[in-house]
Amino acid sequence: MLRFIIRRMIQMVGVVVVLSLLVFLWLRSLPGGTVSAILGEKATPERRAALEKALGLDQPIYVQYWQFAKRALHGDFGASTKVLPGTDAFDLFMQRFPATIELSIVAIILAVGLGIPLGYMAARRHNSLFDNGSIVASLVGVAVPVFFLAFLLKYYFAIKLHWLPVSGRQSAGLGATHTTGFFVLDGLLTREYDAAWDAIKHLILPSLALATIPFAVIFRITRASVLEVLDEDYVRTAESKGLTSRVIRGRHVLHNALLPVVTTIGLQTGGLLVGAILTERVFNFGGIGDTVAQAFEQRDYGVLQVCILMAAITFVVVNLLVDIAYAVIDPRVRTR
């Protein structure tokens, strides 16, 4: 098991190096470039050359990458030029990352917490009205664009009905104390329960919008997987032993049915980071999704670099965790 984890972590280092190279090359191949972004399109060639020299952009590309990688290892991605001019890009990222994490965690809890039980129920009532209805609902869930759903939720529940806040992470007038950057956790830690509750209310609509697609996918995979496992010989063996339906459901059906679901959860968690860009925009959430969108529009390369690279690393880490979880629940992966 330990060897398995170490092997996967070494693979992870390779993945991160390749990713950094891709991000680096991709950003430099964008039209415009850093110099025009800073000086504008109409700058004189002399001024452009001077800035290129100052930024090291006159060096060969592999030297530039080497410099970038060396600094990146120390958490130095340069300063933000446009999003929050002058702020260290990495600091900016760290400041905004908790919002996205908080949103993603709530969304994935919603998606898993609803998707698995409903998927199981649909499979147990195969071909029933509930089963067919939930398949249609999950198809709609996948088909409706995230931003459209986010707008709908915002329009009805925030603007028309005034049940929930329209945007942001917390009401401004609360003067809540922030230590970790996770607003709900902050509220609980400092015992400012009203602040925590306010943060939760701000999370409901964005996390619902964000959870739709992962929920629909997890629901469908669980349903299909349970249907398959119910036909397995070992479930019949378990029945022949007269075990209680609780033991059969948990130990024999769900344990086996969850193997493909765990893989799906990992992939969907990665997908949340993409969904977050749209959802955070609609709700002005101020997380990484929001920041990436701003940085892209304003060509803030330092911020883009750190956000994309860190998002990719997060994805890789999540998948490592999924692989470990998989090995924990499937002995065939662990004991070869």
Place this chain on the structure above:
Amino acid sequence: MTSMSASPSTHPSVHPGAGEPLLSVRDLRVTFQRQGQEPFEAVQGVSFDVRPGQTVGLVGESGCGKSVTSLAIMGLLPKHGNHVSGTVDYEGTNLLTLSDQEMRDKRGKDIAMVFQDPLSSLNPVVPIGIQVTEVLERHRGLSRKAATPVARDLLDRVGIPDPDRRLKDYPHQLSGGMRQRALIAIALACKPRLLIADEPTTALDVTIQAQILALLKELVQDTGTALVMITHDLGVIAGLCDEVNVLYGGRIVERGERHELFAQPRHPYTHGLLASIPRLDAPRGQRLQPIPGSVSDNLPWTHACAFAPRCSQPIEVCTQVMPELEEQHGRALRCHNPVEGHR
């Protein structure tokens, strides 16, 4: 020789075949009702008895209804799409009338089952030990901790070497023969009075087959467990069973005591099954005699003998009148034109 043989009191040594039947199946019928398909009667009025300690064989080709019969007795057929009628009396209780919960209390405790494919019949993600202890926890009220030494002894008893280590192993870490031994240990954990074995050796190597059969024979003799052996393999029957029921097309066509049936098969189907087994003592150059055709050639039992199209000696009445099962001197036969003389 540990836990299972140590309780002679619960299993008084009875002469096989003596006394009141432990299990009495009467007119068992199973109909599959699938959406968009004609209903299909897979078991068409099967009746047989199993006495305490007796070993009874159900023999037939695939599709003859033998496995469906066993699943119907166990109450393991899916409720949806299957209709079961008749009676299955176990110690005077008709199992078919029991509630789901009452049946759960009986399964694994009074009646246990061993399945065909030991790899797919064991849960791949649960250690062997827990798959044994869970049935002890369920029916004997033991804690996991108290059940573990019992499980260890059971694995030891069925001939699994190094049982302490094997308790923690997963099914994929065991060989095919060991997996079947583990399944047998699970089935016998609560000392059931009736064990149903559905083709328990089909998925195993020939040498392992013999070991598993010897083990089953020894265990049922030691514990006084009655055994219903479901198989297509007459060799298994010859070595194990007291009484044999031959099934064809969902009905019993012949029944008899093992030696009598083997020495003098009267139904052409039984005769054909025996003639199609290769024999070492047959003259060289003699060809095997397969039964021509397949089950799909069957006539409906309602107004003919289903076996008539494949029969070696059909007469006119065979395709016009359904033969009834007639009992005589402890043998039963469903045939208009039985085979005469010894084999």
